[in-house]
Amino acid sequence: MDFFFDMIRMTPETFSNLMNQMIEGTWQALEIFLYTAVFSVPLGIVVAVLRESSLKPVAAVTRFYQLVMRGTPLMLQLMFVMYGPFYMFGIGMNRFFACILAFVINYAAYFGEIFRAGINSIPRGQYEAGQVLGYTRSQTFFHIVLPQVVKRVLPPIGSEFLVLVKDTALANVIAQPQLFDVAKKTSGSMVSVVPLVVAAVIYLVMSAIVEAGFHRAEQKLNYYS
Amino acid sequence: MYLLEANNIHKSFGETHVLKGVDLVVEEGQVVSIIGPSGSGKSTLLRCMTQLETADSGSISICGRTMTEDRNGTAVYSDKNQLRQIMLDVGLVFQNFQLFPHWSVLRNLTDAQIRVLGRKKEEAEAVARELLSRMKLSEKESAYPCQLSGGQQQRVAIARALAMSPKILFFDEPTSALDPELIGEVLEIIRDLARQHMTMVIVTHEMTFAREISDKVMFLDHGSVLAFDTPEKIFAQEAHSRIQAFLSLLNKK
Ligand SMILES: Nc1ncnc2c1ncn2[C@@H]1O[C@H](COP(=O)(O)OP(=O)(O)O)[C@@H](O)[C@H]1O
Ligand SMILES: [Mg+2]
Numbered sequence: 385m386d387f388f389f390d391m392i393r394m395t396p397e398t399f400s401n402l403m404n405q406m407i408e409g410t411w412q413a414l415e416i417f418l419y420t421a422v423f424s425v426p427l428g429i430v431v432a433v434l435r436e437s438s439l440k441p442v443a444a445v446t447r448f449y450q451l452v453m454r455g456t457p458l459m460l461q462l463m464f465v466m467y468g469p470f471y472m473f474g475i476g477m478n479r480f481f482a483c484i485l486a487f488v489i490n491y492a493a494y495f496g497e498i499f500r501a502g503i504n505s506i507p508r509g510q511y512e513a514g515q516v517l518g519y520t521r522s523q524t525f526f527h528i529v530l531p532q533v534v535k536r537v538l539p540p541i542g543s544e545f546l547v548l549v550k551d552t553a554l555a556n557v558i559a560q561p562q563l564f565d566v567a568k569k570t571s572g573s574m575v576s577v578v579p580l581v582v583a584a585v586i587y588l589v590m591s592a593i594v595e596a597g598f599h600r601a602e603q604k605l606n607y608y609s
Numbered sequence: 610m611y612l613l614e615a616n617n618i619h620k621s622f623g624e625t626h627v628l629k630g631v632d633l634v635v636e637e638g639q640v641v642s643i644i645g646p647s648g649s650g651k652s653t654l655l656r657c658m659t660q661l662e663t664a665d666s667g668s669i670s671i672c673g674r675t676m677t678e679d680r681n682g683t684a685v686y687s688d689k690n691q692l693r694q695i696m697l698d699v700g701l702v703f704q705n706f707q708l709f710p711h712w713s714v715l716r717n718l719t720d721a722q723i724r725v726l727g728r729k730k731e732e733a734e735a736v737a738r739e740l741l742s743r744m745k746l747s748e749k750e751s752a753y754p755c756q757l758s759g760g761q762q763q764r765v766a767i768a769r770a771l772a773m774s775p776k777i778l779f780f781d782e783p784t785s786a787l788d789p790e791l792i793g794e795v796l797e798i799i800r801d802l803a804r805q806h807m808t809m810v811i812v813t814h815e816m817t818f819a820r821e822i823s824d825k826v827m828f829l830d831h832g833s834v835l836a837f838d839t840p841e842k843i844f845a846q847e848a849h850s851r852i853q854a855f856l857s858l859l860n861k862k
Contacts, residue, residue: 512661513707517773518697518725527720531711608710608753 392578402570402579409566410586413552415480416562417590420487420548425541427488428495429530435500446496453493459557462486466558483560491548498540502533535605542598549591563587610673612637612777612808613658617679618667620653627653628664629832635777635825638806642819642840645829646855651812654829655779658810659701660692672698672776697725700775704782706766708754714741714765715750718772726773733772740768744798760791764798771802778802780811816859820844828852 389396434446453461465486469475506529514524553564567583570576613635620628627650635641643651656662658669660676664684669676674695677684686692708717718737722728728736741747744764754762763783770778783799784792796818802809803822813819819826819840826843828836828851835849836842843852 507707509703509705509707510709512701513703513709515661516659516696516699516701517721517769518693519721523724527724528709535711609755 393576394574394578398574399578402574402582405566405570406563406579406582406586409561409563409583410590412560412562413549413564414590416483416487416552416555416560417548419484420491421545423484423488424491424495427492429499431492431496432499432503435496436503450493450496453490458486458490458551459554461490462554462558465489479558479560483555483558487548487551487555491544494544495541498537498544499533501540502537503529505536506532535608538598538602538605542595542602545594545598546591549594550587553587610637611635612639613669613671613810615658615669616667618654618657618669619665620650620657620662621665627832628657630667631829631832631834632837633658633810633827633834635808635810637776637808639824640803640807640809640811640822641825641827642823643810643812643827643829644814644816644819644843644855645827645835649829650832651829652781655701655781655810655812659699659779660696661701671695674698697773698776700770700773700778702763702766702770702778702780702783705786706754706759706762708762708766708769710754713751713753714746714757717754717765718769721769722772736772737768740771741765743801744768758791759787760794763787763795767795767798767802777808777810780809780813782812782814784813784815814859816844816856828855830855 389399392399394402431446431450434442435450437443437446462483466477466479466482469477510528510532511524514528515521519528552562555562556565556568559565563583563586567579571579611634613633615631615633618628618631618633619626631650631654633641633654643654645651653662657664658671663686664677666679666682666684667677668679668684672695674691675687676692676695677686679685687695709720712720715734715737718740719730719733722733722736723730738747738750741750744767746761746764746768749757749761749765754765757765763786767783780799784795787795792815796815799809799811799818800822811819811823820843821840823840825837826840827834828843828849830851835851842848844856
């Protein structure tokens with residue numbers, strides 16, 4: 385054990401202090417991750433449906449929104465959501481709220497495309513079979529189409545989730561505290577690479593957990609093809 | 610009194626005039642087969658009867674309910690409630706089954722009964738099991754569609770349609786997607802339904818079957834009815850030359 389603390393050139397106290405801050409930062413990063421995941425996925429389904437709307441203006445506006453979200457830096461979007469309302473209307477934004485809002489509307493644009501591809505991959509005959517059996521349009525969508533879509537979009541959604549784990553670090557531009565923020569500050573003040581390495585390991589572990597979760601979900605849905 | 614009565618149905622897709630004034634009447638308990646070359650509009654006709662397409666003009670009524678009336682050459686459809694009622698009286702079996710892959714065979718047969726007809730789960734399962742035994746598929750109730758052969762899938766699809774207690778059942782080439790050795794088991798089920806006087810309209814290329822099972826046969830060619838008559842007349846030597854040409858083409862295959 386002494387050898388370990390010698391190697392990282394820290395006393396056990398400093399190290400445990402660092403780890404406490406890291407855990408705090410991890411929890412904050414997780415919060416961003418979870419809120420974004422919970423809200424952006426359902427919103428992504430809505431985006432997909434609006435984008436496929438037979439009302440041309442609705443589809444066009446949705447497409448434009450997706451272009452803006454996917455065609456500008458997320459960092460810039462974070463800044464815009466956080467400070468834009470203040471610069472333009474004098475409205476101060478709650479930092480955490482602004483952070484989640486920016487992440488959700490950004491990720492929903494990407495999820496919209498994934499769900500759109502998924503929805504379009506379900507044969508028309510499935511809708512028709514539902515219709516002829518007397519299901520309403522919404523029953524057909526939610527009970528027959530969507531479950532099949534979920535199975536098909538699981539791999540690309542999982543991939544986006546891995547990106548999101550790392551993207552939580554971007555919250556740094558609006559000074560939203562989270563793991564990367566802690567790593568940056570502590571490595572500077574300690575003049576040590578250790579916080580960066582610890583943060584890297586934590587991001588990797590979080591990613592591995594997300595990846596494992598999706599792997600399991602895929603296997604659970606493997607009962608049909 | 611006809612169970613299905615369709616008059617002067619016209620349907621175009623853009624410039625393509627697919628149905629050119631088709632009449633179709635079916636009495637209760639009758640089996641009507643629709644034959645004709647590929648692209649002649651057989652599927653489109655069935656899709657108009659089952660509300661998967663809307664006719665441009667003409668009138669359709671099923672079980673005494675008006676689906677659409679012709680007003681000055683335009684099909685005017687009834688209100689949503691009426692159309693829904695008609696939908697519940699009608700069943701359709703697709704060429705490629707269209708079972709719901711994420712549900713077990715049993716759930717495929719019970720879900721619509723419960724969700725659409727409001728039947729109790731126990732009742733729906735009893736109906737489903739009874740039908741599965743008629744389809745000789747009792748041991749498959751917890752299998753998923755992907756684990757079944759094409760013939761088994763189509764029998765499940767027929768059971769799924771029957772579970773909703775339709776008054777009339779439409780089939781669009783129910784055996785065309787099947788390997789030859791699996792066709793027989795599906796035709797046997799349809800024969801069985803005919804014996805029980807199920808009212809059916811069947812688009813098929815199985816001529817021997819059509820001849821033996823049908824009360825009436827319609828020959829559709831380029832969107833027009835060339836003949837609508839008893840199988841004896843349709844398959845007779847002196848039938849319409851187009852029909853003879855079509856039948857001899859099929860025989861050569
Ligand atoms: N949704 C559609 N859009 C455009 N054309 C169609 C559509 N459905 C069918 N058709 C055309 O209508 C004609 C009749 O098709 P169909 O009813 O499927 O014939 P059949 O079932 O007798 O082979 C074909 O020329 C086909 O290309
Ligand atoms: Mg066809």
